[in-house]
Amino acid sequence: MVKRAAGGAHYGLRDWLMQRVSAVAMALFTLAVTGFLLSHRPLRFADWQALFQPHWMRLLTLLFFLSLYLHAWVGVRDILMDYIKPTLLRLGLHVAAMLALAAYAIWTAQILWSF
Amino acid sequence: MRFSIYRYNPETDAQPYMQDYELDIAPAGKMLLDAILLIKEQDESLSVRRSCREGVCGSDAMNINGRNGLACVTPLASLKQPITLRPLPGLPVIRDLIVDMEPFFRQYRSIKPYLINDDPEPEIERLQSPAERAELDGLYECILCGACSTACPSFWWNPDKFVGPAGLLQAYRFIADSRDQAINERLDHLEDPYRLFRCHGIMSCVEVCPKGLNPTEAIGKIKGLLVKRTV
Numbered sequence: 249m250v251k252r253a254a255g256g257a258h259y260g261l262r263d264w265l266m267q268r269v270s271a272v273a274m275a276l277f278t279l280a281v282t283g284f285l286l287s288h289r290p291l292r293f294a295d296w297q298a299l300f301q302p303h304w305m306r307l308l309t310l311l312f313f314l315s316l317y318l319h320a321w322v323g324v325r326d327i328l329m330d331y332i333k334p335t336l337l338r339l340g341l342h343v344a345a346m347l348a349l350a351a352y353a354i355w356t357a358q359i360l361w362s363f
Numbered sequence: 364m365r366f367s368i369y370r371y372n373p374e375t376d377a378q379p380y381m382q383d384y385e386l387d388i389a390p391a392g393k394m395l396l397d398a399i400l401l402i403k404e405q406d407e408s409l410s411v412r413r414s415c416r417e418g419v420c421g422s423d424a425m426n427i428n429g430r431n432g433l434a435c436v437t438p439l440a441s442l443k444q445p446i447t448l449r450p451l452p453g454l455p456v457i458r459d460l461i462v463d464m465e466p467f468f469r470q471y472r473s474i475k476p477y478l479i480n481d482d483p484e485p486e487i488e489r490l491q492s493p494a495e496r497a498e499l500d501g502l503y504e505c506i507l508c509g510a511c512s513t514a515c516p517s518f519w520w521n522p523d524k525f526v527g528p529a530g531l532l533q534a535y536r537f538i539a540d541s542r543d544q545a546i547n548e549r550l551d552h553l554e555d556p557y558r559l560f561r562c563h564g565i566m567s568c569v570e571v572c573p574k575g576l577n578p579t580e581a582i583g584k585i586k587g588l589l590v591k592r593t594v
Contacts, residue, residue: 257555257556257557258551258554258555259554259556260554260555260556260557260558260559260560261554261560261586261589261590261593263556263560264560264586265590326561326563329521329556329557329561330516330517330520330521330561331520
């Protein structure tokens with residue numbers, strides 16, 4: 249391969265925007281759950297379990313975790329892009345991070361709908 | 364006053380080293396560059412770039428007590444002793460305080476720092492309204508000293524791919540210019556995970572700019588334009 253610098257991959261905006269939007273989604277969910285925790289002191293297990301009984305709450309929680317994984321994907325990828333110079337190694341680590349985050353997402357869904 | 368200055372002559376030194384200097388100088392009203400020139404009279408092997416000595420040419424950017432700045436506009440009295448001088452970080456050292464600015468200027472050239480306008484040239488000049496001209500304030504004043512880009516960790520890690528704060532400030536200077544016709548090509552060329560989006564907004568560039576400019580704000584406006592044309 250030639251050693252010339254090539255730019256213009258045309259996807260930086262999408263990831264940057266995704267990171268911003270997912271941050272807002274996570275902040276809203278965190279505020280809501282913090283509000284629940286503050287209004288249920290001392291917290292009983294029954295309350296905590298009741299919170300996750302409705303389907304919409306499980307869906308919102310899943311959305312929160314998906315936002316977290318997308319946010320983490322952009323962040324981890326940024327770190328790899330900064331510090332891992334060999335292209336093949338970087339690609340391998342990108343794939344590893346993607347697979348791990350995809351596994352976490354499936355695991356999260358499994359936990360949320362398993363009780 | 365006590366100074367500790369980075370020395371490296373690739374022809375004779377295996378490693379860079381710090382050399383101490385003592386200078387009998389009253390700091391009141393004097394700039395750091397005055398002291399450096401007096402030290403150079405003591406030891407003429409000390410190499411440094413300078414030209415206008417009043418903060419216009421941008422030649423004497425260096426790392427002063429750990430912070431990038433122009434020696435010619437840094438008051439001596441404001442500095443803690445020993446005053447530690449190093450070359451700009453992240454660029455290859457040619458000798459002592461002189462760095463090779465080529466990676467910096469290569470990125471600057473990559474943003475096409477000139478007006479692109481294919482209309483026939485008017486008789487006199489391409490006119491702008493006062494409001495259009497005001498859009499360029501805070502952008503055109505850049506003297507390309509390199510203090511900002513070499514204070515930016517993203518530029519340290521990827522000087523060959525990330526345009527850097529100085530280059531991006533100038534990119535926005537031409538994107539914002541009402542006389543330029545290549546805004547979409549310019550945005551296309553920046554919409555890249557490395558060229559623009561290595562900026563994470565830590566604002567080191569704003570902190571060190573000797574002209575008080577704000578590259579982070581300009582980068583934010585480029586991102587805003589990209590969002591606007593996409594969604």
